[in-house]
Structures are given as C-alpha cells and as structure tokens.
Amino acid sequence: MVAATFVGETSILAGQAAWLAMRGKFSLRETIRQMAAMGVDSIPIIMLTCAATGSVLAFYVADVLVRFGGASFVGGMIALSFLLELGPVLAGVMVAARSGAAVAAEIGSMVVTEQIDALRMMSVPPVRYLVTPRVLACILMMPICGLFADMAGIFGGLLMASTHGVTQSAFMESIRTMATHADLMKGLAKTLWFGLTIAVVACHQGLNTQRGATGVGAATTRSVVLCVVFIFVSDFFLAQVLSGASASMR
Amino acid sequence: MSELRVAGVSYAVADRLILKGVDLEVRQGEILAVMGMSGSGKTTLLKCIAGLIKPSQGSITVDGEDIVPMTETQLDRVRLRIGLVFQYAALFDSLTVQANVGFGPLQHRTKTPAAVAELVTSLLADVGMPGTERMLPAELSGGMRKRVGLARALANEPGLLLYDEPTSGLDPVIARTIDDLIVETRDRRGVTSVVVSHDIPSIFRIADRVAMIDQGLIIEAGTPAELRHSSDSRVRAFVDA
Numbered sequence: 049m050v051a052a053t054f055v056g057e058t059s060i061l062a063g064q065a066a067w068l069a070m071r072g073k074f075s076l077r078e079t080i081r082q083m084a085a086m087g088v089d090s091i092p093i094i095m096l097t098c099a100a101t102g103s104v105l106a107f108y109v110a111d112v113l114v115r116f117g118g119a120s121f122v123g124g125m126i127a128l129s130f131l132l133e134l135g136p137v138l139a140g141v142m143v144a145a146r147s148g149a150a151v152a153a154e155i156g157s158m159v160v161t162e163q164i165d166a167l168r169m170m171s172v173p174p175v176r177y178l179v180t181p182r183v184l185a186c187i188l189m190m191p192i193c194g195l196f197a198d199m200a201g202i203f204g205g206l207l208m209a210s211t212h213g214v215t216q217s218a219f220m221e222s223i224r225t226m227a228t229h230a231d232l233m234k235g236l237a238k239t240l241w242f243g244l245t246i247a248v249v250a251c252h253q254g255l256n257t258q259r260g261a262t263g264v265g266a267a268t269t270r271s272v273v274l275c276v277v278f279i280f281v282s283d284f285f286l287a288q289v290l291s292g293a294s295a296s297m298r
Numbered sequence: 299m300s301e302l303r304v305a306g307v308s309y310a311v312a313d314r315l316i317l318k319g320v321d322l323e324v325r326q327g328e329i330l331a332v333m334g335m336s337g338s339g340k341t342t343l344l345k346c347i348a349g350l351i352k353p354s355q356g357s358i359t360v361d362g363e364d365i366v367p368m369t370e371t372q373l374d375r376v377r378l379r380i381g382l383v384f385q386y387a388a389l390f391d392s393l394t395v396q397a398n399v400g401f402g403p404l405q406h407r408t409k410t411p412a413a414v415a416e417l418v419t420s421l422l423a424d425v426g427m428p429g430t431e432r433m434l435p436a437e438l439s440g441g442m443r444k445r446v447g448l449a450r451a452l453a454n455e456p457g458l459l460l461y462d463e464p465t466s467g468l469d470p471v472i473a474r475t476i477d478d479l480i481v482e483t484r485d486r487r488g489v490t491s492v493v494v495s496h497d498i499p500s501i502f503r504i505a506d507r508v509a510m511i512d513q514g515l516i517i518e519a520g521t522p523a524e525l526r527h528s529s530d531s532r533v534r535a536f537v538d539a
Binding site (some may be wrong): 165168 | 345378
C-alpha cells in the first residue's frame with residue numbers, strides 16, 4: 049500500500065512537472081541556477097570518484113590480462129565498463145547523494161518553516177516554482193555528469209594500466225576496437241532516467257516532510273536511500289531494455 | 299475590502315476533531331480577533347480560511363465564493379485577494395528582503411520590475427523598514443521579519459488579511475509596533491483582518507470584535523467590551539489570566 053502510494057504520488061509529481069515544462073511554465077533563471085548547483089558543482093566529486101574507481105578496476109583487470117597475454121583488451125574492457133555501467137551509475141549515485149539530498153533538505157526545510165504555504169498563499173504552485181526547474185535541471189545535467197564520469201574513469205584506468213606495462217597507444221587502440229558510439233549513447237540514455245528519478249524522488253520526499261528538524265533529516269536520508277536503490281534496480285532493467293533495443297537494430 | 303463568512307466548519311485529523319462546527323462572520327474593513335488557548339484550533343481555523351487545508355465539513359465564503367469545494371487552481375485565483383502573515387514570517391531565506399516582498403507581483407507579472415521595486419520601497423517604508431531591501435532574512439530580528447512578512451502579504455493588494463500570532467515571541471514595545479501596524483494597515487488600505495492570537499492586551503488594543511475559541515468551538519463573540527464582561531467562566535478565565 050505504501051509502495052503503491054509512493055509510486056502514484058511520484059508519478060503524478062513527474063507528470064505535473066512535465067506538463068508545466070511543456071507549457072513553458074517554469075523559471076528559466078531558477079532552472080539554470082539548479083543546473084549549476086545540481087550538475088556543474090557535482091562534476092569534480094564525480095570525476096574524483098570515477099577516476100579512483102577506474103584506477104582500481106585497471107589495477108585488477110590489467111594485472112590478470114597482462115599475465116595471460118591479453119594486454120590489448122585492457123583499454124576496451126575498462127572503457128566498456130564505464131560507458132555502459134560504471135559511469136552512469138556512479139554519476140547517478142553521486143548526484144543522488146550530493147544534490148538529491150540537498151534538494152530534499154532544502155524543500156523539507158521550506159515545508160517545516162511554512163515557506164511552501166507562503167508560496168501557495170501567493171498563488172505560486174510549489175510544483176511550478178520548485179519541482180519543475182529541479183527536474184529539468186537534473187535531467188539536462190545528468191548526461192553531462194555521465195560523460196565526465198566516463199572520461200575520468202577511463203583516464204584513471206589509463207594511468208593505472210600504464211604502470212602494468214600497457215602502453216597508452218595500446219590502451220586507446222583497444223578502446224577504438226571494442227567500444228562504439230552506441231555504447232556511449234546507451235550509457236547516456238540511462239543517465240536521463242536517473243536524472244528524472246533523482247529529482248522527482250528528492251522533491252517528493254522534501255514536500256512530504258513532517259515533524260520539524262527531525263523530519264528534514266529523515267526526508268533527506270529517505271531521499272538518498274530511495275534514489276540509490278532506484279538507480280541500481282532500474283539500471284538492471286535498463287541494461288536489458290537497451291541491450292534488446294540495440295540487438296534488434298543489428 | 300473583502301467579506302468573510304465561516305459556517306459550520308469542522309476539521310478532523312485521523313479521528314481527532316480539531317474544529318467542531320465553527321461559525322464566524324467578518325464584515326468589510328473589520329478587525330476580528332480570534333483568541334484561545336494553545337491547541338484550541340485557532341491556527342487550524344486560519345489555515346482553513348486561507349485554503350491551505352480543507353475542512354471536512356462546512357463552508358467558507360470569501361466575497362460570496364465558497365472556497366471549500368475549490369480545486370488548488372481555483373484557490374490560486376481567490377488567494378490573490380487573501381494575504382497571510384505567518385507566525386514566524388515564513389520569509390524565503392535564500393532571497394533578499396526586496397525579492398521576498400516583490401515575489402508575488404514578479405511571479406504573476408502584474409507589474410514591471412521597476413514598478414515592483416518602487417512598490418517594495420513604499421511597502422517597506424509603510425511597515426517601518428526603509429532601506430532594508432538588500433538584507434537577507436537571517437540578518438533580521440523577529441519583529442523585523444514580521445514586518446517584512448506583512449509587507450510581502452500586502453504586495454498583492456489583498457482585501458482580506460490573516461495574521462497568525464502576530465505578536466508572539468516579541469517584546470512589549472515591538473508587539474505594540476506590530477499592533478499599530480495592523481490597525482494602520484486596515485485604516486489606510488481598508489483591508490478586512492482576522493487576527494489569531496492569545497496575546498490579550500494586543501487583542502483588546504486592535505480588535506473591533508473578538509471571538510473566543512475553545513476546543514474547536516466558538517464559545518462567544520462580541521465587542522472587546524462585551525468579552526471583557528462575559529458571564530462565561532472560560533472566557534473570563536482567559537481574559538483575566
């Protein structure tokens with residue numbers, strides 16, 4: 049029952065935001081401000097996380113492949129891992145933890161300090177003023193975050209692989225041989241869905257905050273946990289759907 | 299100037315009845331004070347009148363329109379004629395005083411930005427806060443916040459102004475200033491006012507009529523003099539406390 053209510057409420061929220069966005073009923077200035085706060089400001093931490101993950105991945109992969117004569121596969125394997133899976137998912141998790149939490153806390157604080165009621169009293173619907181710009185900003189910025197995640201992860205992998213005897217040219221040649229533009233696009237398609245999920249869940253949790261400061265903390269925690277769970281679960285289904293779609297195109 | 303009629307309004311949360319059939323009438327340009335102890339249902343009644351929560355029964359008529367069955371979109375139209383001064387001001391903490399006060403007209407594009415800036419300057423002067431346009435809410439004291447909250451509520455030129463505990467948490471001097479502002483606002487702009495409070499001296503200073511709410515019911519309503527000499531023991535206990 050709780051799950052059904054949650055799905056229903058978040059779907060309605062997403063629908064309202066989409067309807068307002070299509071009619072142009074949102075603040076462009078606020079959307080741009082949110083794009084900077086949710087996306088641009090998240091890029092350094094995404095890059096750091098992905099570079100570290102790429103390095104660790106290369107450390108294990110290069111070690112094994114070089115030992116068995118497969119050095120020419122190292123770059124391709126790391127690139128595919130990031131383009132299809134690690135880049136979008138790690139970017140999603142970092143944005144959920146950083147920006148999703150901030151959105152839930154900000155809107156939650158506005159609820160408990162009656163600022164949301166103040167918006168309603170001025171006939172400014174909170175969905176129009178708060179939710180739509182955040183949803184648009186997150187959807188637009190997530191592919192960019194995903195792109196930076198891919199680049200940082202592959203770069204981290206390249207650095208680590210070079211310490212295991214894989215030359216830069218062999219690494220890049222391996223990427224060119226094994227990875228395609230379609231792999232990049234599949235990963236970026238996932239980030240669009242993650243962006244929608246993060247923004248809608250965070251806004252929903254914020255708007256449903258109750259019981260003062262404790263409630264804001266609880267809403268923030270719930271937002272991060274739900275976003276991360278949805279990212280991993282939906283990633284599984286998206287991987288099936290996107291693989292199926294590309295297979296049918298071949 | 300607006301007219302307000304509340305008839306048989308009940309409000310329940312879970313199984314608990316907070317309002318039990320409230321009847322009230324506020325005439326055009328009048329200041330009605332609703333007094334009562336904490337938890338008596340004062341703020342809930344105010345939120346029902348503002349359309350922020352829906353009563354489970356009854357009707358609330360603003361200028362002849364019953365707002366209870368209205369959708370949120372329909373309410374948005376009516377709320378343009380209603381201002382609410384929140385207990386803790388509810389200013390947008392990321393916006394300056396100027397942006398807070400001018401928020402409504404700018405969002406609804408009823409005025410040019412230059413006209414809004416002019417309006418904000420004039421409203422801030424009216425509430426005794428000139429030159430504070432660039433300040434942030436965090437830099438204001440409780441009394442200053444309430445005055446900015448009043449200026450913001452006035453920016454949409456409402457006919458009905460609702461005040462939630464306007465003097466609570468303020469020292470007597472600042473409370474007196476807020477009282478004077480409420481009366482001045484009515485005198486200058488002719489707004490109909492509903493003031494919810496448990497501050498007895500303030501209520502008797504500003505109100506044209508007073509209603510006493512107890513456990514979700516209006517138990518007596520009349521002029522301040524009538525309430526002061528009420529025969530109801532609950533009213534007497536509250537007024538004389």
